Amino acid sequence: MFTLVRAKRGKKVRAAVSPLVEAAEVYQSLLLGKGTMLQSSAEAAEQIVTDTFTTGP
Structure with missing residues (x-):
């Protein structure tokens, strides 16, 4: 409820529903x-794609 008071004009619905x-x-x-x-977005960002064809033994 206090979020609505501090929210900028035009952002009150988003602040209430978020x-x-x-x-x-x-x-x-x-x-x-x-x-x-x-969590899924953070996990996907952590994954590093490695190219298995150009890496050495």
């Missing part, structure tokens, strides 16, 4: 046993 969307995403990840979108 915590609900995040909570729903965490709840869904717990039900399905999979990571959240943020």
Whole structure:
């Protein structure tokens, strides 16, 4: 509720709904046993593609 007071004009709906969307995403990840979108994005960013054809023995 305090987020709405501090939110900039035109951003109040996003500020109000954002915590609900995040909570729903965490709840869904717990039900399905999979990571959240943020965790998946971080994991994908960590993966480094290696070229197996040009690397030596």
